[in-house]
Amino acid sequence: MKIDKTYEGSFHIVGGDFSHAGEASTELKTILLSAGVEDEFVRRVAIATFEAEMNIMIYATAGILRYTISPEEIRIIAEDMGPGIENIELAMQEGYSTAPDWVREMGWGAGMGLPNMKKNADTFRIDSVVGEGTKVEMIIRR
Amino acid sequence: MKLKEITEILSLRPLTPAVGLEREVSGAYVGDLLSDVMANAGEGNLWITLQTHVNIVAVAVFKNLSAIVIVNGRMPDSDTMDKAVSEDIPILLTGKSAFETAGKLYQILNAQNLQG
Ligand SMILES: Nc1ncnc2c1ncn2[C@@H]1O[C@H](COP(=O)(O)OP(=O)(O)OP(=O)(O)O)[C@@H](O)[C@H]1O
Ligand SMILES: [Mg+2]
Numbered sequence A: 001m002k003i004d005k006t007y008e009g010s011f012h013i014v015g016g017d018f019s020h021a022g023e024a025s026t027e028l029k030t031i032l033l034s035a036g037v038e039d040e041f042v043r044r045v046a047i048a049t050f051e052a053e054m055n056i057m058i059y060a061t062a063g064i065l066r067y068t069i070s071p072e073e074i075r076i077i078a079e080d081m082g083p084g085i086e087n088i089e090l091a092m093q094e095g096y097s098t099a100p101d102w103v104r105e106m107g108w109g110a111g112m113g114l115p116n117m118k119k120n121a122d123t124f125r126i127d128s129v130v131g132e133g134t135k136v137e138m139i140i141r142r
Numbered sequence B: 001m002k003l004k005e006i007t008e009i010l011s012l013r014p015l016t017p018a019v020g021l022e023r024e025v026s027g028a029y030v031g032d033l034l035s036d037v038m039a040n041a042g043e044g045n046l047w048i049t050l051q052t053h054v055n056i057v058a059v060a061v062f063k064n065l066s067a068i069v070i071v072n073g074r075m076p077d078s079d080t081m082d083k084a085v086s087e088d089i090p091i092l093l094t095g096k097s098a099f100e101t102a103g104k105l106y107q108i109l110n111a112q113n114l115q116g
Helices: A025-033 A039-059 A114-122 B003-009 B034-040 B055-062 B078-087 B097-116
Strands: A007-014 A062-069 A073-081 A123-129 A133-141 B026-028 B045-049 B067-069 B092-093
Touching: A007 A025, A007 A039, A025 A039, A025 A062, A025 B055, A039 A073, A039 A133, A039 B034, A039 B055, A114 A133, A114 B034, A123 B045, B003 B026, B003 B097, B026 B097, B034 B055, B034 B067, B045 B055, B045 B097, B055 B067, B055 B078, B078 B092
Parallel strands: B026 B045, B045 B067, B067 B092
Antiparallel strands: A007 A062, A062 A073, A073 A133, A123 A133
């Protein structure tokens, strides 16, 4: 309720670095809670960010997660250097996954991450260039 | 129903004794796919899974789950344990399967609903 200006920040995410999985989303959650926003909003942001963070960790070489918090919304941009996505429509389908076995063993690879992001965001946009990387942009309103 | 009662009735073994069990359980969700749990588990749910990786703690935190029950006698590594303690998420262990654990819990919670 007390957000009266714009806060910006970013997190660097390294591909394959699972020991730090969830740290960016956890920190963002802490920032939002300390700003006194509603639990339900924080939950949506945390879930969407966690899925974006994990995709960078699983599929890309490295990436950056940037956020801008304003009184009425948060904008999250997750951008990576990685293999990119050949068929975005297919990747957006629930159940579609190319996650390798070692990732599946940890419980990822349901093919629900991108749909979860879309569901929790008010605006969702994904752009990708094969061989270069992927950019996910989300706006979540309070 | 309180997590403490459920722990006793199902003979679950707390892996994280430092984390209190005085919390309310709203129901349960069974799943081994993290994104599925993120999409479908409800707030206050007990999460029954065979996953042991440290990522399960983050899922429980983000979904405000009441506890994680790890089945089939599986043992999480110390990373998961440390994270659970620091994030205040109880982890409970059982040698039983997910089917047995969920089945028993379903009975208990249903019986309570009928009484209450
Ligand atoms: N940043 C990315 N770079 C390259 N490919 C990606 C990226 N994000 C998603 N993909 C591709 O899209 C597919 C679907 O992604 P999504 O997050 O929906 O599911 P998943 O990661 O496979 O499983 P889950 O998220 O349920 O654990 C992935 O399997 C992968 O092929
Ligand atoms: Mg994913």
